[in-house]
Amino acid sequence: MDKINLLCAGKRARIILQGMGEDALDNVFLYDMDSSKWGTYVDAWKVNDPKEIDTNDYWCISVINHILYPDIRKDYISKYGLREDKEILIDELMVSFLLEKKQKGDNSIKLSNDSNRNVIWTSIKGWKAGGVEEWMYDIYNIFINKHSNHKFLVGQEKLEHNNEIGVIPVEIDNDNVLNLKVAENVIQILEENLPLTIITNQLDETFWAAVCLKRLYAEKIKIISVIHNGTEYAYDHNYCFRKDVDCFVGVSKEICEGMIERGVSKEKVKHMTCTFECSKYLDRKYSCEENTPxxxxxxxxxxxxxxxxxxxxxxxxxxxxxxxxxxxxxxxxxxxxxxxxxxxxxxxxxxxxxxxxxxxxxxxxxxxxxxxxxxxxxxxxxxxxxxxxxxxxxxxxxxxxxxxxxxxxxxxxxxxxxxxxxxxxxxxxxxxxxxxxxxxxxxxxxxxxxxxxxxxxxxxxxxxxxxxxxxxxxx
CATH class of the missing domain: 3.40.50.2000 (Glycogen Phosphorylase B;)
Known part of the structure; x- marks a missing residue:
């Protein structure tokens, strides 16, 4: 891995560095604008003053709350003269690390016994983390009753035996989200199910793992990225993987337009409306009396x-x-x-x-x-x-x-x-x-x-x- 300057010495940086381990000590350097952190350590990494950054080096911002990202990025560029063409997005850094580690290890393909291409729906946050996860699980349940090659990869804080056909549990730690260790486990699971098509909901451990294998095995894996977030951050980070993803599915027309405006071909962008229950006839009452709240x-x-x-x-x-x-x-x-x-x-x-x-x-x-x-x-x-x-x-x-x-x-x-x-x-x-x-x-x-x-x-x-x-x- 090339030298990379990791900016923001917070929880996200700690999770990333723990996942990278000591192999990254010589290549990854940690910086933060908060002077009270200078000279302290995040695991084995010393926190440094950003003034020491060589502007010709690559840099990457690590924050859990991506709402903070635009302002933090602007501050680092304006205060320390960082070059925009040297920025590496956090998701690309994770994929690059996983790919390099995978290439150094066992790179043999473990094809599944099923001759058909598997289809894997994913919910790394768990069964019922929110509306998006519930939508994914509902669609999977429909398809598993029609096609035996469909599977559901689900995150669990404590692995439990599950009798549902096609369910693949993977252990997660909700206190340490976006975890490289989890991504490595997902890589192994996906590799055992090649060839496959994977449907992801966000740029998380399953997405990193899928892109890593895509760069190793090309046509043996197809990636469908469903974008549920209508922000510039989501557009930019998905666009970064336009060569790896086979299709982007936007849940709104605005999202689809946002990806196309950035240069993704129209053929690779699809629009969908998430499913929801709605009876044809509505039977309900309203608070029509003005003396009722x-x-x-x-x-x-x-x-x-x-x-x-x-x-x-x-x-x-x-x-x-x-x-x-x-x-x-x-x-x-x-x-x-x-x-x-x-x-x-x-x-x-x-x-x-x-x-x-x-x-x-x-x-x-x-x-x-x-x-x-x-x-x-x-x-x-x-x-x-x-x-x-x-x-x-x-x-x-x-x-x-x-x-x-x-x-x-x-x-x-x-x-x-x-x-x-x-x-x-x-x-x-x-x-x-x-x-x-x-x-x-x-x-x-x-x-x-x-x-x-x-x-x-x-x-x-x-x-x-x-x-x-x-x-x-x-x-």
Whole structure:
């Protein structure tokens, strides 16, 4: 491996360096802008002052929260004169390390006994980590009943015997995400199942492993990368692997356009709509009586405040502002995450415990009932791919009031079947909710239109046909 300067001496750097081991001591050097870290050690690596970086050397930023990446990158370039053409993206660094280590070791191919090409669906975060993982598992279950060569690679913190046909468990550590040790285990699993087509959900250990084997065995492995994130970071990091990936599948038209604009050929980019349950006929009631409280729902990961995807600070501001306008409402928050406790404490500090209920994660069977008792669904995220929670809310007649993230304009006609508001604009969110509070029949009409407009997109047969065609096309 060439000399590489690893920037940001945090948790991500520690996980990476532990995975690389002592073999990387002579090639990887650690730097951080925080002067209090200079001279300290992350395992065997000393943290250095970035002023010492040779601007002709390669460099790589290692942060877990990719929302911080653009600002950190800008600071390192402007303050220390780092050359943009010398940057190596973290995912490419991981693949390069895995490939070099694999080439030094046993490079023999262990073909499976099955003469057919295996198809492996992946969920390294586990069975039910969120909507994306549940979608992947649902689609796999449909295909395994039709094709015996389909398998499901799933991460488990504690490996358990599983009797489900085709399930391949791999041990993970959720405290050490994006782990090279896990990627090495996945490489072994995939190699034993060659030839194969793999479907990945994000640039994680399964993706690194797949690209590593692609560069070793070429046509023996096909890669389909499903992009669920409509950000510049996601576009750029996927584009980096355009020569390795056989097809990019975007969950929104914006994502597809983002990849094509960067230079990926249209033939390698497909569009899809994730599946969701939606009955043809909607049977529910709305809070049409003005003396009854509005019922508002929020469903999603409780991941953080200012520097996060879901922007719970905006959700909290919305709740506080609605209360200050004397709007009678109740909000049920379905979800969990590292910011849940802080959000609960903030609600308590505002004295709004009677208006806000925390439900935790909902079971799949309870999602429809949850949304059918909500008049309004809000989403305050800074970015999405194409929110599955939004689909589920509209499918059950809740009026979406959501921020202008990827995919919303495919499903919402502003002012007709929901509202689209600018990012971080909680005042406009409150304006729309206040209007619906004063126009209850209009709210019911919009909710019914939300359902009728989203129902045709829930056709499971179309979704399965799209995947059947794509897998046949990939070969």
């Amino acid at each position: 509005l019922r508002i729902g929020y469903a999603g990961r409780l991941d953080g405040f200012e520097k996060s995807q879901k922007r719970l600070d905006i959700l909290l501001n919305t709740i506080e502002e609605l209360n200050s306008r004397n709007i009678d409402f109740r909000i049920e928050i379905a979800g969990d995450g590292e910011a849940k406790t802080k959000l609960q404490e903030s609600v308590k500090k505002l004295g709004l415990e009677e208006k806000v209920t925390f439900l935790g994660w909902l079971k799949r069977k309870d999602i429809s009932d949850y949304w059918r008792r909500q008049d309004i669904a809000i989403n305050t995220a800074d970015f999405e791919g194409r929110s599955i929670s939004k689909f589920e809310a509209m499918a059950n007649g809740a009026v979406p009031v959501v921020t202008d993230t990827s995919g919303v304009r495919e499903d919402i006609e502003d002012g007709i079947n929901g509202y689209i508001v600018p990012l971080r604009d909680y005042m406009t969110i409150c304006d729309r909710i206040e209007y619906l509070n004063s126009h209850r029949k209009k709210m019911e009409d919009m909710g019914l239109k939300a359902h009728s407009s989203i129902y045709p997109k829930s056709n499971l047969n179309n979704h399965i046909e799209m995947w059947e065609n794509l897998l046949n096309e990939i070969g």
